[in-house]
Amino acid sequence: MSADTNADTPSAFSLSPVLTVPSALQRWDVFCRVIDNHGDLGVCWRLARDLAGRGAQVRLWVDDASALAWMAPDGAPGVRVLPWRDPLADEVPADVVIEAFGCDPPAAYVSRMVSAAETGTAPLWINLEYLSAEPHVERLHGLASPQWSGPGRGLTKWFFYPGFTAATGGLLREPGLLARRDAHHPATTLTRLGIHLGADDHPDHALMLLFGYTQPLLAAWLDLLADAPHARGDRRVRTTLLVTPGFSAQQVRAWLHQRGATGPGPVVGALRLHFLPHVTQVEFDRLLWASDLNLVRGEDSLVRALWAGQPLLWQLYPQDDGVHADKLSAFLDVALDRAPPALAAPLRAMARLWNGAGDPADLPRTWAALWPALQQAWGADTARRQRRWAEQPDLVSSLLAWAEARQSGGLG
Numbered sequence: 380m381s382a383d384t385n386a387d388t389p390s391a392f393s394l395s396p397v398l399t400v401p402s403a404l405q406r407w408d409v410f411c412r413v414i415d416n417h418g419d420l421g422v423c424w425r426l427a428r429d430l431a432g433r434g435a436q437v438r439l440w441v442d443d444a445s446a447l448a449w450m451a452p453d454g455a456p457g458v459r460v461l462p463w464r465d466p467l468a469d470e471v472p473a474d475v476v477i478e479a480f481g482c483d484p485p486a487a488y489v490s491r492m493v494s495a496a497e498t499g500t501a502p503l504w505i506n507l508e509y510l511s512a513e514p515h516v517e518r519l520h521g522l523a524s525p526q527w528s529g530p531g532r533g534l535t536k537w538f539f540y541p542g543f544t545a546a547t548g549g550l551l552r553e554p555g556l557l558a559r560r561d562a563h564h565p566a567t568t569l570t571r572l573g574i575h576l577g578a579d580d581h582p583d584h585a586l587m588l589l590f591g592y593t594q595p596l597l598a599a600w601l602d603l604l605a606d607a608p609h610a611r612g613d614r615r616v617r618t619t620l621l622v623t624p625g626f627s628a629q630q631v632r633a634w635l636h637q638r639g640a641t642g643p644g645p646v647v648g649a650l651r652l653h654f655l656p657h658v659t660q661v662e663f664d665r666l667l668w669a670s671d672l673n674l675v676r677g678e679d680s681l682v683r684a685l686w687a688g689q690p691l692l693w694q695l696y697p698q699d700d701g702v703h704a705d706k707l708s709a710f711l712d713v714a715l716d717r718a719p720p721a722l723a724a725p726l727r728a729m730a731r732l733w734n735g736a737g738d739p740a741d742l743p744r745t746w747a748a749l750w751p752a753l754q755q756a757w758g759a760d761t762a763r764r765q766r767r768w769a770e771q772p773d774l775v776s777s778l779l780a781w782a783e784a785r786q787s788g789g790l791g
């Protein structure tokens with residue numbers, strides 16, 4: 380395995396080396412089942428593209444590839460997308476098999492892995508788990524899961540956990556990401572997407588991106604943006620909100636209806652709305668780089684928003700048993716561990732409200748405290764955070780180093 384000179388050149392720090400694919404581990408199979416939303420496929424596509432960019436031949440087996448039509452319409456060199464099915468007669472298992480989020484590859488495929496193992500060419504079988512900052516991640520990362528029954532009986536599956544510390548698999552960060560971000564011109568992206576911020580904007584104008592699940596506080600928050608102090612007097616737009624398709628667009632449209640506003644790019648008080656189509660993952664990143672506040676959801680857009688470096692609020696995938704509260708709290712502990720209290724306190728309070736905890740009546744006070752705190756303290760804090768994470772190996776480099784060590788017996 381070789382470590383390339385990193386294509387990223389952020390001035391403030393040096394990045395961990397980018398590992399390329401070793402010759403003994405050229406062929407990768409990634410299995411993905413789309414449960415709901417876009418995160419499963421979003422993560423698998425990024426992983427497949429990143430691996431292929433470092434020299435791997437990747438087959439992405441997915442049960443519903445339809446979202447790739449907008450997420451990645453041009454595909455990627457080195458990545459073949461295959462339907463979720465039993466392998467054809469001439470399709471042998473790859474050197475490394477990744478099942479995303481415990482999705483269980485087809486039994487006939489796993490049987491072929493057993494046959495390969497019997498001839499001494501067992502693929503390395505990895506279960507890539509969900510990202511979390513919770514303590515169990517460090518404990519479980521890299522653990523073996525021997526298969527005692529089922530089609531894979533006799534094989535070993537290995538847990539691989541993305542995460543925020545050096546004792547985990549790290550965060551997806553393809554080579555050159557930060558350099559591309561730093562060279563990006565927001566105006567070009569916005570113009571290409573037909574987003575015109577207008578010449579009469581308020582000097583404090585902010586661009587925000589909304590990508591969320593159903594959000595009980597959304598109408599009240601939109602009211603705050605629309606009725607921002609002094610807005611009525613000068614009648615100028617203070618916030619342009621870019622609204623992604625799906626839950627967010629539905630909720631914003633309902634709010635517009637309630638406020639009696641119509642039209643393709645409606646303005647309500649100090650708030651202008653722009654409804655986005657689904658854009659490619661590459662374009663989605665650029666929107667995160669361009670916005671002054673990113674309201675994101677799930678894991679993949681969180682990671683991309685963290686690398687974007689702009690202020691963000693995270694809405695977690697809601698779970699009935701409420702475990703997302705622990706997940707949020709673990710993330711805030713890691714992300715804000717060295718943040719000044721003037722930033723950490725309102726950010727924690729707003730993040731809790733945004734995820735259904737706390738008293739909704741506190742929203743106006745919390746938002747009013749958060750916005751100036753973000754302006755004053757976010758920049759320095761995010762730079763420190765990014766440096767810490769960028770100096771740790773990125774997920775694909777960790778995966779390659781781990782897979783090579785495992786294959787050569789270096790991990791015992």
Ligand code: TRH
Nearest residue numbers: 416417418421623657658659660663677678679680696
């Ligand atoms: O879509 P999500 O809510 O995915 C979720 C989460 O991953 C969740 O944890 C999981 O359990 C559930 O799926 C099944 O959010 P996420 O993870 O941010 O994924 C969104 C992907 O969609 C991401 O790769 C970015 C991409 N995207 C685009 O490429 N273009 C777009 O226009 C939009 C709105 C998103």
